[in-house]
Amino acid sequence: MADVIVIGAGIIGAACAQALAGRGLRVLVLDAGLPGATAAGMGHLLVLDDNPAELALSQYSLQRWRELAPALPDGCAYRCNGTLWLAANAEEMAVAHSKYLNLQAQGVACELISSSALHQREPELCEGLEGGLLINGDGILYAPATANWMLDTPNISQRRARVSEVDGNRVRLDNGHWLSAEAVILANGVQANELCPELPIEPKKGHLLITDRYPGKVTHTLVELGYVTSAHNASGPSTACNIQPRPTGQLFIGASRQFGTTDPQVEGWMLAKMLRRATDYMPGLAQLNGIRAWTGFRAASPDGLPLVGQHPQRKGLWLAVGHEGLGVTTAPGTADLLVAQLFDETPPLAAQPYLPQRFLGESVYA
Amino acid sequence: MPELMLDGCALRVAEGTSVAAALALSGDGCTRTSVSGQRRAPLCGMGICQECRVTIDGRRRLACQTLCRDGMHVETQA
């Protein structure tokens, strides 16, 4: 008998389960074993300031990751290697500058990097970049191992099962059995719509590629500022340079975005487009060997912020979905927000911007 | 008979000799160090196991499937 049922054993479900178990609750985590974003994604821990709510959640969560880091086993591969945002022209450098001011004002450690200093820091970068912004506290980790570590907590039990229906604080499994608890937490990413069709979650396909081991070529996670301008605002398929140095010495290459498909096949044209963008910023990449490519689907919400809170029409069902590309980053913050709301405590950051009501309408119960 | 450099040592080999064989002729035949620090040498001999990855003229290639060429520079992985 569980106090709370969590649907989804990815990083969000795992973080929520760990936080609830830490409060003494018995948690049952159900997972259908389907491919999810935690297994596919880049494990990038980054502060993003497209809007204040995104900044608040990512900044808070990054701090929580830094606190958790000493407890993480080696397999989680946590590194605080910083994100270096790259400006290709004066316009992007201006964006870097205003981000710098904004982040500094919010207490996020960062520094502007000049064009010449850029090459000292990252000799592999192409010529002609305008400069960059280094966010020192950003990091990386291996999300599947981290989720497993979180789930390996007393009072958490796991079951391989597919949920076919939710009814408030009750769930029906594929085998027809109903389970109930004080609360049910929906944390199954792109599969959330299957159980709650009213959720405004859309799958956003992403391609990834990883190289063989080439230690020492890149230090920081390299992301183009064009990412902010092009990728977020476009509705069609888009790519942006995202090169992450793995502790293994492999280079992890992203990022691409496509709507309107659930086909997990690697699409050659998209892979080529994404790799071209990456080699534009790091020409030497072209000579390195890629060993593996795959795809994943991010659970995207219309405003780029997750839905965290009780479902306004389904009492007993709590939502922790729609994290798009910030699931790993904001897992601790999501868990803390959810636990605070469950226990009717003051949350560590304002919960309002992430409440499901903003899409689903006001609560029908008291 | 091509002459090539293997980890800084010159070696002349018969035409058609593989880089894997050349490494055994000039040294211990090892090609790389594994993730946990073990020395490794070619295993499958036919381009599958990837144990014989070396750098040849700046590119990472398989020693067992590459023939020695005059002037080639081969570096094993540390």
Add this chain to the structure above:
Amino acid sequence: MNEYADLLIIGAGPAGMAAALAAASSGARIVLLDDNPLPGGQIWRDGPQAKLPNPARQMRGRLEACSNIRRHSGTRVIACAGPKQLLVEDADRGWVIGYDKLILCTGARELLLPFPGWTLPGVTGAGGLQALIKGGLPVQDERIVIAGSGPLLLASAATAKHNGAQVLRIAEQACAAAVGGFAAQLPRWPNKLMQSVTLFDRHYRTGTYVLAALGNERLEGVRLQQQGKIVELECDRLACGFGLIPNTQLGQALGCELEGQAIAVDAWQTTRRADYYAAGECTGFGGSELALVEGAIAGHAAVGDLDSARALWPRRACWQGFANALNKAFTLDPQLKSLAQPDTLVCRCEDVPYAALAGHTDWREAKLASRCGMGACQSRVCGGTLQHLFGWQPAAPRPPFSPARIETLLCLDDTPPA
């Protein structure tokens, strides 16, 4: 710079060469790809210490003489680049080849099962040692133990001896009855009988398998389970392989169905996908004679010469019988599944030990938790082990099918589909 072929043949071993030659007289534009520096596959591998048999030499000569056959050696298929288009890569560049029909002759690789010490320098596959020697590996006066299963052990031993090595033991895991039963059938295929006589070695032992490879920095000896006793031998090399696994990855990526572990084909060597054929070891292990006739059938069929194809059916049936006898005789002893100790590495690319894998429910879960299969070989080696030990099915292949330069992947057209 892209290329076009009426008929694209992947693999220039006996099957691929036979296919190309069978199809050549039609005048079709034929492109023959192979990832080795010279044609011949494994069994007819050429090199400074290889002894190329006459049939191989003749076929190569005939290939060179055909003006409508273009050969690319040292070339691998990296990805599907579009409908009937493949992205390929050689040492210098990547490019796209378009085709109308395709014949897969991708051969087989050795099943390499883990045992303590198998990662030591000095340990290779059995076919692996043979290939390395042919490419010039010096083995003069080296003491070699050959182990595992199948007739390949004898062929490997022969190559080693021919190049001055001292073969101390050939350890065949199959029992005497199985091997004897197979040998008793050899008179059905007279030249195979002749071959077995010439390959016979007095150090051959049945019911014998490796328990451990011994040594610190490199191999110094082996410990064998020999017909119930434990035997230790000092040696310089251990060549160990447990039979062959068909290379079906490219076929699967192209949508061909499998039957068991091999690519499924009909009497015309056609796969379940129209315009795609397969021949040789990738359709099931059977030796070079079977590969030659299957390749020829595929080549004839692919250019529409059904009469010539059909005429070869009896010969194929004869050699298929040999293949069946072979596969039955050398099935693997279940004891081999328990050779690996908890700390024996199963994934050599990522150094993942057996203990990290046992207890997972499937391949995917094990891979995510342990990194097994995430390395450069993309589970071509450990995949066979995991299938053998746990019955796990590997995932569908994804591009790149082999490690490929990023600049090669850039050759994929980046235009979104309409």
